[in-house]
Amino acid sequence: MTVQHTGRRGLGFIGRWGILLLAAALLLAACGGGGGAGDAGGGNAGGSGGSSSGQADEIDVAVSLQYSEVMVFWDPSDSFSNEIMAMQNMYETLLHYDPLADDFKPVLATSWDRSEDGLTWTFHLRQGVKFHTGKEMTSADVKGSIERTIQRGQGASFIWDPLDRIETPDDYTVVFHLKYPAPLDLIVSAGYSAYIFDVDVADEEWFNAGNDAGTGPYTVESWTQGEQLVLTRFDDYWGGWNDPRQWDKVVFRIVPEAATRRQLMETGQGDFTYGLPPEMVEALRSNANLQVVETPSFQNLLGMLNTEKAPLDDVRVRKALAHAFPYQQVVDHVMQGTARPARGPIPYGMWGHGEDLPQPGYDLDEARRLLAEAGYPDGGFSLVLTYTAGDEVERRAAELYQVELASLGIDLEIRAMPWEQQWDLARSPDPQQRQDILLFYWWPDLVHPQSWLDALFKSQDEILFNLSYYSNPEYDALVERGVAEAGLDREQAAATFIEAQRLLLEDAAALFIFDQKYVRVTSNRLGGYADNPAYPHVVRWYETYNAAR
Amino acid sequence: MFRRLLRNPLSAFGLVVIALLVLLAVLAPVLAPYPEDAVGATVRPERQFEPPSGEFWFGTDDLGRDLFSRVLFGARISLVAGCMTIGLALLIGVPLGLAAGYAGGLVDEIIMRVTDIMLSFPPLLLAVALAAAFGPSLTNAVLATGLAWWPWYTRIIRSAAAGIRSREYVEAARAAGAGHATIMGRHILPNALPPVLVQASMDFGSVVLTTAALGFLGLGAQAPQPEWGLMVAIGRNYFLTHPWVVVFPGLGILITVMAFNFLGDGLREVLDPRLGRARR
Numbered sequence: 034m035t036v037q038h039t040g041r042r043g044l045g046f047i048g049r050w051g052i053l054l055l056a057a058a059l060l061l062a063a064c065g066g067g068g069g070a071g072d073a074g075g076g077n078a079g080g081s082g083g084s085s086s087g088q089a090d091e092i093d094v095a096v097s098l099q100y101s102e103v104m105v106f107w108d109p110s111d112s113f114s115n116e117i118m119a120m121q122n123m124y125e126t127l128l129h130y131d132p133l134a135d136d137f138k139p140v141l142a143t144s145w146d147r148s149e150d151g152l153t154w155t156f157h158l159r160q161g162v163k164f165h166t167g168k169e170m171t172s173a174d175v176k177g178s179i180e181r182t183i184q185r186g187q188g189a190s191f192i193w194d195p196l197d198r199i200e201t202p203d204d205y206t207v208v209f210h211l212k213y214p215a216p217l218d219l220i221v222s223a224g225y226s227a228y229i230f231d232v233d234v235a236d237e238e239w240f241n242a243g244n245d246a247g248t249g250p251y252t253v254e255s256w257t258q259g260e261q262l263v264l265t266r267f268d269d270y271w272g273g274w275n276d277p278r279q280w281d282k283v284v285f286r287i288v289p290e291a292a293t294r295r296q297l298m299e300t301g302q303g304d305f306t307y308g309l310p311p312e313m314v315e316a317l318r319s320n321a322n323l324q325v326v327e328t329p330s331f332q333n334l335l336g337m338l339n340t341e342k343a344p345l346d347d348v349r350v351r352k353a354l355a356h357a358f359p360y361q362q363v364v365d366h367v368m369q370g371t372a373r374p375a376r377g378p379i380p381y382g383m384w385g386h387g388e389d390l391p392q393p394g395y396d397l398d399e400a401r402r403l404l405a406e407a408g409y410p411d412g413g414f415s416l417v418l419t420y421t422a423g424d425e426v427e428r429r430a431a432e433l434y435q436v437e438l439a440s441l442g443i444d445l446e447i448r449a450m451p452w453e454q455q456w457d458l459a460r461s462p463d464p465q466q467r468q469d470i471l472l473f474y475w476w477p478d479l480v481h482p483q484s485w486l487d488a489l490f491k492s493q494d495e496i497l498f499n500l501s502y503y504s505n506p507e508y509d510a511l512v513e514r515g516v517a518e519a520g521l522d523r524e525q526a527a528a529t530f531i532e533a534q535r536l537l538l539e540d541a542a543a544l545f546i547f548d549q550k551y552v553r554v555t556s557n558r559l560g561g562y563a564d565n566p567a568y569p570h571v572v573r574w575y576e577t578y579n580a581a582r
Numbered sequence: 583m584f585r586r587l588l589r590n591p592l593s594a595f596g597l598v599v600i601a602l603l604v605l606l607a608v609l610a611p612v613l614a615p616y617p618e619d620a621v622g623a624t625v626r627p628e629r630q631f632e633p634p635s636g637e638f639w640f641g642t643d644d645l646g647r648d649l650f651s652r653v654l655f656g657a658r659i660s661l662v663a664g665c666m667t668i669g670l671a672l673l674i675g676v677p678l679g680l681a682a683g684y685a686g687g688l689v690d691e692i693i694m695r696v697t698d699i700m701l702s703f704p705p706l707l708l709a710v711a712l713a714a715a716f717g718p719s720l721t722n723a724v725l726a727t728g729l730a731w732w733p734w735y736t737r738i739i740r741s742a743a744a745g746i747r748s749r750e751y752v753e754a755a756r757a758a759g760a761g762h763a764t765i766m767g768r769h770i771l772p773n774a775l776p777p778v779l780v781q782a783s784m785d786f787g788s789v790v791l792t793t794a795a796l797g798f799l800g801l802g803a804q805a806p807q808p809e810w811g812l813m814v815a816i817g818r819n820y821f822l823t824h825p826w827v828v829v830f831p832g833l834g835i836l837i838t839v840m841a842f843n844f845l846g847d848g849l850r851e852v853l854d855p856r857l858g859r860a861r862r
Contacts, residue, residue: 295822312631312820312823313822316823359627367627422800423800425644425816425819429645433627435622435806448804
């Protein structure tokens with residue numbers, strides 16, 4: 034928007050040398066990405082978000098600054114995107130999961146138990162819970178909601194695969210019968226595809242018209258696509274409104290430009306934002322009116338090594354590559370400390386994470402020794418690395434890696450590709466046509482190690498996300514055993530998953546680069562905020578309050 | 583002609599700047615304090631984004647490389663890529679225009695219609711489309727720009743050749759038994775070429791800009807090549823906090839393109855006496 038504005042000014046000024054226009058546009062577009070956009074954004078900020086300041090005596094309004102549309106989906110059964118940030122405040126699930134403490138909090142269910150064989154789970158529902166439609170929630174809604182989600186088959190509905198059938202012996206009891214033991218407590222508290230809603234009104238078109246039918250503390254007041262979503266408090270919320278400092282309204286404003294979001298935060302027109310580049314966050318750390326909140330996330334950066342193509346089909350070469358990666362440099366300088374070096378694929382803070390796993394460290398001498406052993410004492414080969422075009426973290430990591438590999442005599446060609454092309458190349462029918470190293474991020478659908486170990490490294494006849502093309506029957510068996518154990522004994526399953534990861538590290542199936550931290554910037558008046566990586570980017574507004582009151 | 587060019591202050595300035603740029607480009611390996619930074623062989627992540635100082639004249643970039651060295655080497659890339667692009671466009675455009683102008687008739691008709699079709703696309707757009715098809719690399723960007731540029735030269739040389747074709751000395755050569763190739767090469771080309779060369783030198787700025795634009799769009803040079811457009815594209819992400827990573831490569835583009843445009847303006851004035859008189 035603003036880029037065009039500055040561009041037009043450039044036209045008038047340099048018009049005589051038509052060709053120069055392009056140079057000016059190029060330069061100004063570059064600048065516009067930063068400075069110019071900030072000015073314009075600040076200008077119209079007063080209109081929509083300004084209500085957050087100066088009205089503290091009447092009602093408390095919190096403003097969340099988003100980089101893209103919040104309500105991608107309106108149907109709680111189909112939800113699989115950004116709307117989680119709003120929906121977790123509009124809808125509720127039976128339980129809520131705290132992955133860092135590995136603990137469940139009762140929400141719509143007050144108590145639950147599991148049969149000895151792990152196949153039958155019984156949930157006792159909270160009484161007197163009202164939907165935003167005014168109806169009281171009963172077991173029929175729970176059964177109906179989940180069955181509708183499964184039947185629609187959208188979002189993360191596959192998490193219900195272990196489910197056989199649901200029984201509702203009375204209005205406040207729900208019994209789940211499973212086909213095989215599975216961690217149903219995790220499934221019913223999932224961020225997607227586990228919402229309970231009023232099944233009587235559930236209709237795709239009705240939802241898409243901007244309606245909600247949840248039990249949560251907030252309900253939709255208004256929505257303007259691409260601009261903002263306003264949630265207002267639901268007076269009949271079962272939890273009550275006991276603290277006068279709680280927010281009456283929450284505004285989600287869509288502000289794509291990072292620089293503009295930064296400026297809005299600095300001028301007190303936002304209470305929460307995320308997705309700012311590390312350099313910008315560094316600049317905000319010194320601002321006394323803002324807080325920078327860092328929490329471990331479940332997102333990590335992986336470098337998938339092509340185990341099928343020479344010379345990376347030799348495990349010694351792969352190990353050498355793993356020892357040549359400058360893990361600490363990337364964490365310290367590219368991520369500015371907002372990440373920690375990985376220990377295998379399962380990220381820090383999640384069950385199944387193995388802090389004691391033997392992660393290969395940066396050690397060029399060891400890399401040289403391994404290369405010599407494999408018959409490449411002076412390197413002498415070249416590799417192709419692909420990354421997703423536009424991702425600055427991946428590009429900088431790749432360039433740092435390129436320098437390290439060059440010192441081993443390995444020529445690294447770095448290719449920036451749009452993700453679809455990168456993925457297509459990775460799945461070329463001929464393995465020899467594929468890349469040697471592929472950088473990408475991974476995060477879970479369900480807080481379950483299976484999300485990595487199964488999808489990324491289990492043998493696949495048709496390649497989907499096993500982009501290392503790793504195939505090891507011993508590993509496959511371990512993962513399958515772990516998945517089966519997870520429904521009965523999570524500790525046992527975690528131990529099995531750690532054994533499986535040990536195999537991945539021994540075989541150097543990938544570069545496990547870093548586990549990312551989520552970095553949010555909040556205003557000083559946002560009290561009670563705690564990040565929960567199981568629900569990415571979600572603020573539970575009901576639990577926060579206006580600390581400036 | 584050269585003296586008249588120098589008498590015009592704008593084109594004189596352009597010429598001096600171009601001469602300086604060529605000198606800097608040629609001497610880059612000697613002048614650059616950290617030549618290995620330019621090719622991406624060294625990184626200093628712990629010193630990234632340092633502002634301009636005595637040690638790093640233009641500051642350092644996102645990986646701690648000396649920006650001055652990189653911008654200097656960028657001049658080499660831009661000038662060499664520009665020469666190659668123009669060369670490629672001439673290599674395609676000149677023979678086609680010559681053939682069209684000399685042969686006339688159906689040959690002329692076919693060649694000129696193809697040229698018209700090519701001309702109906704803005705050259706930058708065509709270059710972007712071709713570069714996207716070829717895959718991103720500096721070589722492909724040069725190829726794509728060259729392929730988008732030749733029709734201009736075909737047109738100019740065709741009209742010159744068509745005019746020369748019926749001159750007496752060409753008739754005389756034909757009467758003396760010279761073959762078509764000899765006539766085209768010996769008698770028509772030397773007389774038709776000058777306006778094309780003038781046009782080519784005036785186009786140089788646009789070509790440098792197109793290469794930079796392709797680099798900026800990710801369709802040209804690839805990291806860690808110190809290509810100006812690419813450096814601007816990458817630096818854009820850090821512009822707000824570390825402006826120098828954009829400003830210096832951007833200035834490189836601006837100065838180069840401006841110098842060639844000043845020269846082009848001067849050339850036009852020198853070659854078009856009417857315009858020149860009107861000015862004075």
